[in-house]
Amino acid sequence: MKLITAIVKPFTLDDVKASLExxxxxxxxxxxxxxxxxxxxxxxVYRGAEYSVDFVPKVRxxxxxxxxxxxxxxxxxxxxxxxxxxxxGKVWVSPWTPSCGYAPVNADRTxxxxxxxxxxxxxxxxxRPTRDDSRPARSVRNRLPGKRFGCRTAPIAFPRPAGTASCxxxxxxxxxxxxxxxxxxxxNRDHRRQRVRDRRVGGLGRRELLPHSDLDLLLVHDGKPxxxxxxxxxxxxxxxxxxxxxxxxxVRTVPDALAVANSDLVAAxxxxxxxxxxxxxxxxxxxxxxVRRQWRSGIRSRMDELVEITHDxxxxxxxxxxxxxxxxxxxxxxxxxxxxxxxxxxxxxxDRHGMAAPGLPVGSLDDAYLTLLNVRxxxxxxxxxxxDLLLAQHADDISAALHFGDRFDLARMLSGAGRTIAYHxxxxxxxxxxxxxxxxxxxxxxxxxxxxxxEGVVEYASEIVLARDAHPERDPxxxxxxxxxxxxTGLPIGAATLSRLATCTPELPTPWPREVLDDLLVVLxxxxxxxxxxxxxxxxxLWGRLLPEWGSIRDLPPRDVAHKWTVDRHVIETAIHAAxxxxxxxxxxxxxxxxxxxxxxxxxxxxxxxxxxxxxMQIGExxxxxxxxxxxxxxxxxxxxxxxxxxxxxxxxxxxxxxxVSEALGGxxxxxxxxxxxxxxDSKATGPGVWSDWKAxxxxxxxxxxxxxxxxxxxxxxxxxxPHYLSLAADHGVHVEIGPGDSARMYQVVxxxxxxxxxxxxxxxxxxxxxxxxxxxxVNSHDGVAITEFVVSPLFGSPPAAELxxxxxxxxxxxxxxxxxxxxKRDSEASSFASERAGEVVAGVPVTRSAAPPxxxxxxxAIPGQLLLEVRAMDRPxxxxxxxxxxxxxxxxxxxAKVNTFxxxxxxxxxxxxxxxxxxxxxxxxxxxxxxxxxxxVLVDEPVGD
Numbered sequence: 001m002k003l004i005t006a007i008v009k010p011f012t013l014d015d016v017k018a019s020l021e022x023x024x025x026x027x028x029x030x031x032x033x034x035x036x037x038x039x040x041x042x043x044x045v046y047r048g049a050e051y052s053v054d055f056v057p058k059v060r061x062x063x064x065x066x067x068x069x070x071x072x073x074x075x076x077x078x079x080x081x082x083x084x085x086x087x088x089g090k091v092w093v094s095p096w097t098p099s100c101g102y103a104p105v106n107a108d109r110t111x112x113x114x115x116x117x118x119x120x121x122x123x124x125x126x127x128r129p130t131r132d133d134s135r136p137a138r139s140v141r142n143r144l145p146g147k148r149f150g151c152r153t154a155p156i157a158f159p160r161p162a163g164t165a166s167c168x169x170x171x172x173x174x175x176x177x178x179x180x181x182x183x184x185x186x187x188n189r190d191h192r193r194q195r196v197r198d199r200r201v202g203g204l205g206r207r208e209l210l211p212h213s214d215l216d217l218l219l220v221h222d223g224k225p226x227x228x229x230x231x232x233x234x235x236x237x238x239x240x241x242x243x244x245x246x247x248x249x250x251v252r253t254v255p256d257a258l259a260v261a262n263s264d265l266v267a268a269x270x271x272x273x274x275x276x277x278x279x280x281x282x283x284x285x286x287x288x289x290x291v292r293r294q295w296r297s298g299i300r301s302r303m304d305e306l307v308e309i310t311h312d313x314x315x316x317x318x319x320x321x322x323x324x325x326x327x328x329x330x331x332x333x334x335x336x337x338x339x340x341x342x343x344x345x346x347x348x349x350x351d352r353h354g355m356a357a358p359g360l361p362v363g364s365l366d367d368a369y370l371t372l373l374n375v376r377x378x379x380x381x382x383x384x385x386x387x388d389l390l391l392a393q394h395a396d397d398i399s400a401a402l403h404f405g406d407r408f409d410l411a412r413m414l415s416g417a418g419r420t421i422a423y424h425x426x427x428x429x430x431x432x433x434x435x436x437x438x439x440x441x442x443x444x445x446x447x448x449x450x451x452x453x454x455e456g457v458v459e460y461a462s463e464i465v466l467a468r469d470a471h472p473e474r475d476p477x478x479x480x481x482x483x484x485x486x487x488x489t490g491l492p493i494g495a496a497t498l499s500r501l502a503t504c505t506p507e508l509p510t511p512w513p514r515e516v517l518d519d520l521l522v523v524l525x526x527x528x529x530x531x532x533x534x535x536x537x538x539x540x541x542l543w544g545r546l547l548p549e550w551g552s553i554r555d556l557p558p559r560d561v562a563h564k565w566t567v568d569r570h571v572i573e574t575a576i577h578a579a580x581x582x583x584x585x586x587x588x589x590x591x592x593x594x595x596x597x598x599x600x601x602x603x604x605x606x607x608x609x610x611x612x613x614x615x616x617m618q619i620g621e622x623x624x625x626x627x628x629x630x631x632x633x634x635x636x637x638x639x640x641x642x643x644x645x646x647x648x649x650x651x652x653x654x655x656x657x658x659x660x661v662s663e664a665l666g667g668x669x670x671x672x673x674x675x676x677x678x679x680x681x682d683s684k685a686t687g688p689g690v691w692s693d694w695k696a697x698x699x700x701x702x703x704x705x706x707x708x709x710x711x712x713x714x715x716x717x718x719x720x721x722x723p724h725y726l727s728l729a730a731d732h733g734v735h736v737e738i739g740p741g742d743s744a745r746m747y748q749v750v751x752x753x754x755x756x757x758x759x760x761x762x763x764x765x766x767x768x769x770x771x772x773x774x775x776x777x778x779v780n781s782h783d784g785v786a787i788t789e790f791v792v793s794p795l796f797g798s799p800p801a802a803e804l805x806x807x808x809x810x811x812x813x814x815x816x817x818x819x820x821x822x823x824x825k826r827d828s829e830a831s832s833f834a835s836e837r838a839g840e841v842v843a844g845v846p847v848t849r850s851a852a853p854p855x856x857x858x859x860x861x862a863i864p865g866q867l868l869l870e871v872r873a874m875d876r877p878x879x880x881x882x883x884x885x886x887x888x889x890x891x892x893x894x895x896x897a898k899v900n901t902f903x904x905x906x907x908x909x910x911x912x913x914x915x916x917x918x919x920x921x922x923x924x925x926x927x928x929x930x931x932x933x934x935x936x937x938v939l940v941d942e943p944v945g946d
Contacts, residue, residue, distance in 0.1 A: 002070045006061045006091040008081035010381075013059055019080035020063065023073050031060040207275075210377050212386040214246035216270065220283050223253055246386075254287045261291050265305055268295060272343050292346055299347040300436050307429065310340060320372075320418030321555065322569050328376045328414075329388035333422030335376065338369045341428050349432035355424045361502050361541040363420035371417040375410070378402055390414075408557045415555035415566055423539040427495040434461050453485040463494040466501075473504040479542055480519035487526035487533040502540045511624030520546075520623075524575045524592040525582055534572055549615055552603040562905055564687035567602050571595065573685035574678075581677040586670060590629060594636035594678050601637070613638035632671055636678060639664060643679045647698035648900045649859060649870060649909045652705065655715050656863075661702065662709040669710050676703045689901060693743045694775045694791070698898075728752045729785035734813065736806040738799055745793045746775070749805070753813055755786040760894045761885035762812040763788050765819035766805055768878035769826070771795040777880075777897040820885055823878035854936040856925055859909075866895065867912050867920065873932050875906035886927035887912060892920060 008016055013030065020028060061081075065073050070093060077091050209215070219233055229251055240247050252260065261268040271291045276284035313330055320326040320333040329335045345352030355365040378398040379390055390398075395407035404410045451459040456470035456478050464486045472478045479501050486493045508516060523530055537543035544550050556567040565573055575595040582588035597619065601612025613634045620630035642664060650657045665671050679699055683691035705715055728735045735752040749772070751763045760779060767774055772792040780787045792799070811817035859868035871883055880899055887894060892912035900907040914920045929935050 003094050004063050006077045010059050012081045015080040019076040023076045028063045211380040216248045219251040258290050296347050321415040327389050333418030337421050337425035344432045349435045350428045362423050362539040365424045368417035368420040411557035412555045454481045457485045465494040465497045476506045476508045477516045479505050483533050484519040484522040487523045487529050490529040493536050498540045525579045527579045556603045574681045577684040578681035585674050585677050591674050598637050598640040647702045658705045662706050667710050729782045734810050736802045738802045749790040751788045761881050764881035765823045766808045770800045774880050774899050854932040856936045856938045858940045870909045872907045882931045886931045890923040890927045
């Protein structure tokens, strides 16, 4: 017997397995290793990116074969793995003996202790020389402390079991347990008379075992003594433990297992997916049949619990289609939902086969399931762990490995698959509840009554269905009447009704009849119930027939980190947030349509505001709107970002700013009113923290001043400095005062001190060190004294005393306290806090912030001599102080600043003046990049786009 060892690249593993199978090899052992390189400084392309060879994961393949086929097997590996090239690894042959510590799948021998792959990455990255060059396959230990490379080793059997997923790992790794269990079954043939058998459940039972997943094994017996069971169990469990495979195991009789399944719903769901591995098959068949028979007979009493735990899981993990980092297994529309449908099908309550039919308008359940399974397989491979939460940091590697384009393409594909599974699970669960057998007193009750809701629409059994005399093939408006009834009542539309509407409903005439448009407005202004209604129409293809333009934003992931939802869900959320504001405007219909269509131009590679306004002209005509309303709706879409951008980037005391907004809106107060409400709804629908009291006050101030200009009234003059502050400045001392602001939890802090370079940054640093978040800053100078006004809010509790701030400000100005250094130190400590706890060593790979690159935008200024710039970066404590200090080092004098925080992203706008004539932008960009820690993208007069 010979041991053949090869180091190959992961993506050649499938070819190697196929080649070995052709050569007659029963199986192989695979170990994923790292640190095995042949040349220092050599690089390779792996999963779409270039890496140093020291960091390219490799796979070690080991097989034990008879001497007669060694040459044939070696040739097969060399050909399949394409070895011989630099970095591609090598193949070597060595004698095999049972003492080598290797547990092959091609030799029948006693159990050995598992061997770890210990390779070194020191020096040139070559293998450490062995003690005996004639036997290069000996284990080589790494003598560098703390540097051990390698991972779990698992045998893989051929051929692949039928019915497994298409992923390499999903198919291949179902074999380890089968090989080990089958080997133990052969080894334990003496116990056949004792009627013991091993059964697999969970992912192993479904033939979907993934990398780094655990094994769920159940050893069933017919009442054997404990010493016999212990001997058999040890021979089953220990080889798996020796291979470092996580194992969830139990030993039960058939009655005991049935009792557990009867009392534990989760255990019952797992046993429904059981498969026989080895031993007495009659025991396996008896338990599997018993569990399924018990499940079918008891489903009526267990349905309430099943519905409850399903809804709790949906609430806890959210929808896969609407999470930036979804849980592929437990999220709504995840793998657990397909297992739920399988269980309902076993209970004979739903048509599981019909859900898997290809070409369904809602999508094939099996196709969507396979998509999630493939992504989950790559997630386990890439992350090296058995986690199911798809973190953003892994998205690029997964999309490259599965050839899905970039991470945005992956997100869009996942959203579509998640929605398909979610739709089938929601309708399937409702169908199962309605199909429960009626017994006892409930069987004597009358059937549910049909309650009329609209022409051709009734409510039956808590669902919206068609009336008996409805004729959808002759009534194109029936579809939206059904949708309006569902949104208004909050009841779901029946699956059969959706299917019939999708098949029979003719196209709506152009322009739409007024009553059809009214039904659409009912759906949009219904509030949260609109989500389920529109989702049902969209899954069955009906919503796309109403709005053909919807396809470009369906499942489209956001490009901005501040956005919580996909673009299509975002516009629906905007309509939901616009519904409570409908009584605040004179035209709630335009508000609802503007909410639905404001981002319709996204996903087409152009400024979505401009393109969307042009598309709305055509959509408005199709909806039957009058020309005047179409013009207003087009302007709503064109300028839906105008108010928040101007309010957070401009000086609202400048009359030219107000006049510019009024001219852009054509002096139309009705358009301004609707745009104000749309701005609030859009911000609230974007994500948490995007719409704040401070932002609301800025937008309200801008809108009120625009109303005055449109009405021909004079704008109020800029608020002069209070005489009290001027008197404080007269003594050329340092003063700090705190007073209430314009809204709750807002305070005004005024800091007066002799004007000198660095004053603004030091003042901002003092506020940051006292946990005061700055929303705006304005600097005025009087007789050589700077009067700096801040609008702040405390992070928690109440603001500190003014005298405390004054003492720190005096120390900062005098050089006794380096407040900027204290801010930088606190920032560095905060960044490493997540990776360090008391008494522990700092993690080798520290936790870092998001990799979103910072950006510097130079904006147009209406005032000569002033420069406007916006800095976008990941927010962190004291960022304003550090940015202000960078501007001061570049020679800029800060006149005012506005601080905006959207979730974890900061967007701070500065107005600066520069004395003299020199290249300020270059100096500013250099200093800001030093603070931001990485070169920033620089844009000039960036248009508002996607």
